[in-house]
Amino acid sequence: QVQLQESGPGLVKPSQTLSLTCTVSGGSIISADYFWNWIRQPAGKGLEWIGRIYSNGRVDYAPSLKSRATISVDTSTNQFSLRLDSVTAADTAVYWCASRISSRGAFDHWGPGAQVTVSS
Amino acid sequence: QSALTQPASVSGSPGQSITISCTAASGDIYEFEYVSWYQRHPGKAPKLIIYQVYKRPSGVSSRFTGSRSGMRASLTISGLQADDEADYFCCSHTSLSTYVFGTGTKVTVL
Numbered sequence: 546q547v548q549l550q551e552s553g554p555g556l557v558k559p560s561q562t563l564s565l566t567c568t569v570s571g572g573s574i575i576s577a578d579y580f581w582n583w584i585r586q587p588a589g590k591g592l593e594w595i596g597r598i599y600s601n602g603r604v605d606y607a608p609s610l611k612s613r614a615t616i617s618v619d620t621s622t623n624q625f626s627l628r629l630d631s632v633t634a635a636d637t638a639v640y641w642c643a644s645r646i647s648s649r650g651a652f653d654h655w656g657p658g659a660q661v662t663v664s665s
Numbered sequence: 666q667s668a669l670t671q672p673a674s675v676s677g678s679p680g681q682s683i684t685i686s687c688t689a690a691s692g693d694i695y696e697f698e699y700v701s702w703y704q705r706h707p708g709k710a711p712k713l714i715i716y717q718v719y720k721r722p723s724g725v726s727s728r729f730t731g732s733r734s735g736m737r738a739s740l741t742i743s744g745l746q747a748d749d750e751a752d753y754f755c756c757s758h759t760s761l762s763t764y765v766f767g768t769g770t771k772v773t774v775l
Contacts, residue, residue, distance in 0.1 A: 582764075584711075592703075592711065593666060594764040605762045639703050650758055651701035651716035658710050665774055 547572040547579075549642045549656035557636075557663050563629040565659060567642030574623045575600045580645040582652060583616060583627045585638040593638075596644065598625055632663045669695075669755055669767035676773040677745045686772045687738040687755030695765070699758040700738040702731060702733045706751045715740060742772070 553565035574581065583595040585654070596606035598616045606614050615628040629636060639661050643652040670688045677683040687702075689695045702715035713722055715731035718738065728749075730741045738757075742749055753765035 583742070591769040592756075592766040594756075594766060607763055608761075649701075649716045649720075649722075650699040650712075651713050651756070652711070653713050653716075653722065655710040655712075 547644050547654045548578065548656060549643050551640060551656045553659060553660060553661070553662055557632055557661060559629055559633055559663055562604055563627070563632050563636060563661055565627045565642075565665070567627075567656060568623050569625070572644070574582045574618055574625060575620050578647050580647070581616075581618065581625045582643045582645055583614075584643055584652070584655075585640045587635070587638040595627065595629075595640075599658035603616050608658070614660070630631065630635065634663050637663045667765075667769075669765055671753075671755060671767040671770045671774075672731060673768070674771045674773065675689045676775055677742075678775045679745055679747065681745050682741060682743040683772065685740045685742075685753055685755075685772070687757075687767045689736040689757065695757045695759055696737060697733055697736055697738060697757055700731070700733060701756045703754045703756065704749075705754065706752050713755065718767070739741060745774055747774050 550568045551621045557563045580597045582597040586592050591648045597618045598604045613630045618625040641655050645652050667690050674766050675683050685735040700718050703711040704714050714725050718733045720733040728743045732739050753770045
């Protein structure tokens, strides 16, 4: 069973870069069966898909975040990461990493989530 | 890409059935054959309860059923229980290789 765990700073200053890492266990990040995703939810608002990366390096982003987001994978550590540049208070949210298995087309495993606050 | 529209809140008494709708404003890009539903309790990660419109992952109660009619998907919870009180989100894959979530529905068990 795939398990995911987010890690990274909980506080980021405005205009700086938010960086989060997701450690995958119970499965290989190079598996052709999975896409690896980042999803967030600001307080009081809905879920927002940020982007995904596939084992072959293919990356897709939400149009609204494409200019600021970068998702990468480190196969040596079985981790994938999110960088979000030029953050503002609107980027304050709980961030999750989640796996999507190709056969289901849905986010079947999620990390516990990481609260990130953008504030000076 | 606009969020999928869900009712803000739905309530019901224990034992009753409730239905949550999920509607796309424009159907051109949404691939509704890949609609999924997630349950989120406060402070917890979302949990997949329905995928590909009506399929349930192992371990999810049969009280949760999904359906679809055109560009409108629905989640029905039958035999409502106290633990069903949570937020529910639908999600659709798009032809642009992105995902869009619904606006979310708060379910209250009276």
